[in-house]
Amino acid sequence: xxxxxxxxxxxxxxxxxxxxxxxxxxxxxxxxxxxxxxxxxxxxxxxxxxxxxxxxxxxxxxxxxxxxxxxxxxxxxxxxxxxxxxxxxxxxxxxxxxxxxxxxxxxxxxxxxxxxxxxxxxxxxxxxxxxxxxxxxxxxxxxxxxxxxxxxxxxxxxxxxxxxxxxxxxxxxxxxxxxxxxxxxxxxxxxxxxxxxxxxxxxxxxxxxxxxxxxxxxxxxxxxxxxxxxxxxxxxxxxxxxxxxxxxxxxxxxxxxxxxxxxxxxxxxxxxxxxxxxxxxxxxxxxxxxxxxxxxxxxxxxxxxxxxxxxxxxxxxxxxxxxxxxxxxxxxxxxxxxxxxxxxxxxxxxxxxxxxxxxxxxxxxxxxxxxxxxxxxxxxxxxxxxxxxxxxxxxxxxxxxxxxxxxxxxxxxxxxxxxxxxxxxxxxxxxxxxxxxxxx
Amino acid sequence: xxxxxxxxxxxxxxxxxxxxxxxxxxxxxxxx
Numbered sequence: 218x219x220x221x222x223x224x225x226x227x228x229x230x231x232x233x234x235x236x237x238x239x240x241x242x243x244x245x246x247x248x249x250x251x252x253x254x255x256x257x258x259x260x261x262x263x264x265x266x267x268x269x270x271x272x273x274x275x276x277x278x279x280x281x282x283x284x285x286x287x288x289x290x291x292x293x294x295x296x297x298x299x300x301x302x303x304x305x306x307x308x309x310x311x312x313x314x315x316x317x318x319x320x321x322x323x324x325x326x327x328x329x330x331x332x333x334x335x336x337x338x339x340x341x342x343x344x345x346x347x348x349x350x351x352x353x354x355x356x357x358x359x360x361x362x363x364x365x366x367x368x369x370x371x372x373x374x375x376x377x378x379x380x381x382x383x384x385x386x387x388x389x390x391x392x393x394x395x396x397x398x399x400x401x402x403x404x405x406x407x408x409x410x411x412x413x414x415x416x417x418x419x420x421x422x423x424x425x426x427x428x429x430x431x432x433x434x435x436x437x438x439x440x441x442x443x444x445x446x447x448x449x450x451x452x453x454x455x456x457x458x459x460x461x462x463x464x465x466x467x468x469x470x471x472x473x474x475x476x477x478x479x480x481x482x483x484x485x486x487x488x489x490x491x492x493x494x495x496x497x498x499x500x501x502x503x504x505x506x507x508x509x510x511x512x513x514x515x516x517x518x519x520x521x522x523x524x525x526x527x528x529x530x531x532x533x534x535x536x537x538x539x540x541x542x543x544x545x546x547x548x549x550x551x552x553x554x555x556x557x558x559x560x561x562x563x564x565x566x567x568x569x570x571x572x573x574x575x576x577x578x579x580x581x582x583x584x585x586x587x588x589x590x591x592x593x594x595x596x597x598x599x600x601x602x603x604x605x606x607x608x609x610x611x612x613x614x615x616x617x618x619x620x621x622x623x624x625x626x627x628x629x630x631x632x633x634x635x636x637x638x639x640x641x642x643x644x645x646x647x648x649x650x651x652x653x654x655x656x657x
Numbered sequence: 658x659x660x661x662x663x664x665x666x667x668x669x670x671x672x673x674x675x676x677x678x679x680x681x682x683x684x685x686x687x688x689x
Contacts, residue, residue, distance in 0.1 A: 228666070235670065239677040243684065250685035260678035268674075290659040297667035305674070636658070646658035653660075 220522070224285035234274065238267040238397060245393040258312035259388065265305035266378040269343075270401050272299060272371070273408045278416075278515065287517030289653040296350070303347050306340065306378075332384025339377035346370035360494065361470050368469065375405065417466035420510040423447050427462075427507040428485060430500060435567035436492040437535060438500045439477065442509050443485045450514055453521040454480040454546035455539040455624070455652070458513025460488060462503060466510045472496055475538040475626075475652070476514065479545035480521075486511070489569065491535040518624060518652035519543065525622040525648075527555040529612055531603060531635050533627020534562060537569055539652055540626055548580045556581060559611060561588040561603050561627065565596065586611050603631065605638035612642065625651040 242260055250256050275295045283291050314320055323333055346367055349356065353363050379402050382389060389395045425442040433439055440460075443449075450458065459471040478487035492498045503509075520528060520543050530540045537560060547556065562568045565587070574585055588599040588607065599607055623644055625635050632651045639649055 232670065232673075236674065236677065239674060239681065242681050243677065247685065250682075253682045253686045256682040256685045257678055260681045261675075264674045264678060287659065290663050293660055294663040294667055297664050298670060301667055301671035301674075304671070305678075633660075646661075649658060651659070 220285045220517075227282045227285060230282070231271065231275075234271045235264075235268055238263045238401070241394055241397050242388065245391050247388055247391050247394070251387070252316075254312050254316040258309050258316075261305040261312070262309035262378075263382070263388075265302045265309065266375070266382060267401065268298065268302035268305070269371070269375050269378065270405050272302070273375075273405055273412075277408050277412050278512065280515070283515065284517070287652075288515040290517075293653060299347070299350075303343060306343060310336070310340065330384075332381050332386075335377045335380040335384055339374045339381055342370045342374035342377065346374065360472075361496070365469055372409065413467075416512070420461070420466040420512055423510070425449075425486075425509040425511055427503045427505055427509060429505060430503055432501070433489060433569050434571055435535075435562070435569040437489055437569045438492070439487050439489045440500055440503065440509075441485055441487050442511070445508075449484070450476075450486060450511060452476055452480055452486075452514035453516075453519035454543040455519035455521075456514035456516040456542075457539065457652075458488075458511045458515065461510040461512075462507065463499065466512075470496075471510075471512065473515075475516075475542065477538040477541045477545075479542065479549045481546055481549035489535070489538040489541065491569075493535075516652060518626065518650055520547070520622070520624070523622040523624075523648070523650060525554075525620055527557075527619070527621040529557045529559070529621060529623045531559045531623065531625040531627070532561065533603070533631040535569065536625075536627035536631075536652070538626075540624065541570055541573075543624070544574075544577055544581065544583065548577050553582055556583045557611060558583060558585045559588060559603060559608070560585060561631070562590070564589055564591045565593055584611075603635055603638075605641055608635070608638050608642060614643075618643070621648070623649045625649065629653060 239260065242263060251259065272295060275291055275298075278288060323329055329337075349358055349363055349366060349370075353360075379398065382398060389398055424445045426445045427440065428443045429441040431439040431441065440462075452458075455475070457473050457475040459473050461468070461471040464470040474488040474490055476486055477489035478485070490497050490500050492500070516539075518539060528543075530543065532540045540558065544556070544558070547554075558574070560568075560574070565571075568587065577583060578585055586599055588601065588603055589596060590601065592598070592600045601607075623639055625632050632653070636646075636649050636651065640646060
């Protein structure tokens with residue numbers, strides 16, 4: 218309930234931030250109108266720019282504000298609301314040019330006023346960053362390069378948009394409106410300074426050292442870090458952190474990974490990372506003593522946020538990492554509640570944590586069901602995908618109605634499919650929790 | 658569920674802003 222109320226509060230704060238420029242336009246004394254379409258275009262431009270400014274707040278990882286929702290869903294929302302903002306910003310020039318085609322003459326460089334150049338730069342930077350975000354993989358853009366260019370283009374686009382607004386200056390002639398845009402600009406610069414300077418500096422003061430890199434089945438590696446000169450992170454089992462390794466926290470080269478160790482373990486923290494890209498392939502090269510930095514913990518995906526008489530965990534591939542953290546924590550707490558783990562993987566030999574899960578089965582009231590896509594010929598267990606029929610076979614009806622909680626982690630299509638199946642089996646959506654990976 | 662809520666909230670915010678933009682344009686340019 219406390220998370221729900223906090224969520225409502227921060228949702229209200231977001232709405233207030235994003236709606237303020239429109240409300241000020243409506244309430245403040247203004248010069249005469251420019252015709253319905255001209256003013257609709259201008260107000261959509263104001264709204265789109267304000268929404269872009271608030272994107273910097275959304276993605277600044279303010280822990281107090283993101284905790285009620287889980288930061289994965291904040292990034293998902295950022296992606297959705299960004300498309301709405303881009304729509305408004307595209308509509309701004311489109312409406313003006315459709316209503317008065319003679320304005321095209323201003324695009325002749327000899328007649329282009331300075332404020333229009335700012336608008337054009339803002340518009341093009343926004344189009345580039347949107348295309349790169351929607352089709353990063355199709356365009357073969359490396360994640361680190363994408364992150365750097367996303368930050369640069371977003372900053373360029375917003376700065377140019379503000380110059381454009383101030384340059385046109387029609388509605389900002391009203392002192393209240395002008396004050397608002399100065400305030401928006403100052404807040405935005407303060408957030409940039411916080412994210413790019415203050416936060417990396419605070420991470421520098423809390424370094425970690427690589428203690429060990431343990432090879433796991435299925436091309437995965439467990440990176441064991443120890444805090445260097447401080448107490449380390451306190452986290453809920455299932456949460457994640459942004460890891461910077463081989464670089465300074467100022468380098469913008471950090472990657473989110475789930476913590477796989479028990480929340481009861483003190484003095485070290487484990488991340489189990491599958492080799493999927495350039496950075497993850499280098500994890501095994503980290504020698505003991507290498508400096509690392511962690512920004513976290515984040516995430517709402519945890520048994521500790523969903524008390525229940527029993528849990529069903531559903532993992533796909535390396536989605537087992539946060540679930541291992543929860544199962545290990547339950548084992549350390551000597552928890553006796555019944556647990557079901559449904560673990561989908563490609564094949565038996567590469568199954569990450571195969572042996573440890575078998576050992577944990579002896580310590581906990583844990584039933585493990587492994588679902589293999591490429592089972593060996595003598596495999597007697599489940600095969601294929603995690604379907605509704607499979608879930609029905611392994612989750613007794615009384616557990617569906619007894620208030621158990623369901624935690625799913627894996628590829629997005631699997632999460633969406635399993636959520637639908639569970640819901641059809643009668644599990645209320647409020648009892649289904651998931652952690653999204655791979656948002657961009 | 659969180660994804661559905663996030664998507665619905667993004668859509669609702671967009672509709673609300675568009676409605677305010679239309680309201681602003683109408684109040685700023687009353688029909689004669």
